[in-house]
Amino acid sequence: MSDAPAPLRFGLLGAGRIAGKLAAAMARTPGVTAAAIGSRGAVRAAAFADRHEIPFAGGYEEVVANPAVDAVYLALPPHLHLQWGRAAAEAGKAVLCEKPLAPNADEARALADACRRANDGAGVALIDGTQWTRTPRADAFRALLDAGELGELKRVTAAFSFHAEGWDAGEHRLDPHRGGGVLRDLGWYCVHAALWAFGEDPTGVSCHLSDETNHAGENVDVAASGALTFPGDRTAGFDVSYRTAWRNWIEFAGAEGSLVCDDFTNPRDPDKVRHFRHDRRGDASRVELPAFDPQVEFLTRAAAAIRAGGDEAGVKLALRTQTVLDRLREAAG
Numbered sequence: 001m002s003d004a005p006a007p008l009r010f011g012l013l014g015a016g017r018i019a020g021k022l023a024a025a026m027a028r029t030p031g032v033t034a035a036a037i038g039s040r041g042a043v044r045a046a047a048f049a050d051r052h053e054i055p056f057a058g059g060y061e062e063v064v065a066n067p068a069v070d071a072v073y074l075a076l077p078p079h080l081h082l083q084w085g086r087a088a089a090e091a092g093k094a095v096l097c098e099k100p101l102a103p104n105a106d107e108a109r110a111l112a113d114a115c116r117r118a119n120d121g122a123g124v125a126l127i128d129g130t131q132w133t134r135t136p137r138a139d140a141f142r143a144l145l146d147a148g149e150l151g152e153l154k155r156v157t158a159a160f161s162f163h164a165e166g167w168d169a170g171e172h173r174l175d176p177h178r179g180g181g182v183l184r185d186l187g188w189y190c191v192h193a194a195l196w197a198f199g200e201d202p203t204g205v206s207c208h209l210s211d212e213t214n215h216a217g218e219n220v221d222v223a224a225s226g227a228l229t230f231p232g233d234r235t236a237g238f239d240v241s242y243r244t245a246w247r248n249w250i251e252f253a254g255a256e257g258s259l260v261c262d263d264f265t266n267p268r269d270p271d272k273v274r275h276f277r278h279d280r281r282g283d284a285s286r287v288e289l290p291a292f293d294p295q296v297e298f299l300t301r302a303a304a305a306i307r308a309g310g311d312e313a314g315v316k317l318a319l320r321t322q323t324v325l326d327r328l329r330e331a332a333g
């Protein structure tokens with residue numbers, strides 16, 4: 001007899017792109033199973049259930065109320081995270097919520113509060129969907145930073161962009177009313193990484209947003225660059241865009257060396273996970289890590305955190321990220 005716990009049963013809300021990827025990853029992850037899919041469309045729900053061999057398909061309410069679901073995965077546009085996260089928490093489910101947690105920090109805090117209340121204050125049963133910080137590569141970065149191998153960390157710089165094509169009015173990333181805009185979407189990763197690395201909040205922020213007119217004739221940011229200042233002359237900078245080619249790099253620069261990773265959130269070749277170390281003179285060495293499946297790692301850690309009552313540190317970091325994103329938007333004017 002195995003004494004492994006029963007699999008954690010996820011109910012997914014929204015049969016979209018990331019839901020498809022995580023449903024496939026759930027099938028590869030021991031200790032986790034996709035138990036239900038909820039969609040606004042019955043045909044879409046049934047097709048998704050069929051594709052991923054999920055036993056239950058229905059509407060969002062039915063998934064949230066389903067006793068065969070332990071945790072609800074919110075694969076929805078940001079403006080729906082609070083509504084459905086709260087409903088899930090009130091139904092006694094843990095919540096795995098895609099990034100950004102919400103369109104703004106007020107809603108993100110309300111979501112965290114709902115998850116805390118539903119857990120009788122014993123912890124906040126909420127995990128944000130930032131995958132890369134829950135992988136062995138992030139562990140390697142953390143170990144290196146904590147050991148002072150780069151010297152004092154002075155600067156974090158990140159860029160995340162891709163040239164978006166074929167987006168129509170259905171695309172939530174181009175709709176400010178659905179929590180869209182590139183600052184929230186891709187800026188999330190860069191700001192989150194800077195706060196993760198420095199372990200504190202910036203004292204000052206500045207930001208430039210490049211807006212375009214969307215299908216509804218409203219402005220939405222499609223490129224953004226920002227600067228964050230931290231005590232002790234330490235800084236972070238980022239550049240995100242839907243209008244430049246694919247870039248996904250981060251640099252941690254210390255007084256004694258630096259680390260560069262050119263595929264930080266999306267490892268291009270999970271069989272050859274690597275980053276680059278530069279010494280004081282700038283000479284680079286390539287550091288190879290054992291292969292891993294990023295989504296399986298993420299789900300395994302998310303499930304462990306849910307079983308343990310939540311990821312308090314992760315929620316704090318996510319709320320701080322959302323607050324800094326609000327500050328950046330305000331600074332942009």
Ligand SMILES: NC(=O)C1=CN([C@@H]2O[C@H](COP(=O)(O)OP(=O)(O)OC[C@H]3O[C@@H](n4cnc5c(N)ncnc54)[C@H](OP(=O)(O)O)[C@@H]3O)[C@@H](O)[C@H]2O)C=CC1
Pocket residue numbers: 013014015016017018019038039040041044045074075076077078080098099100129130131170171172178185
């Ligand atoms: N962690 C990661 O690596 C990634 C995270 N994300 C995040 O995941 C979330 C979803 O993104 P993504 O999967 O790309 O989005 P999609 O548009 O592909 O999917 C979102 C789904 O939400 C449902 N939905 C409900 N109401 C609306 C609405 N008003 N407008 C649009 N969709 C609606 C739809 O499912 P249905 O009709 O079936 O109900 C839709 O398919 C976002 O927060 C995004 O930032 C995205 C990509 C990667």
Ligand SMILES: O=C1CO[C@H](CO)[C@@H](O)[C@@H]1O
Pocket residue numbers: 099162185186
């Ligand atoms: O979070 C995300 C990760 O990367 C994607 C691009 O591949 C984004 O579109 C997305 O919103």
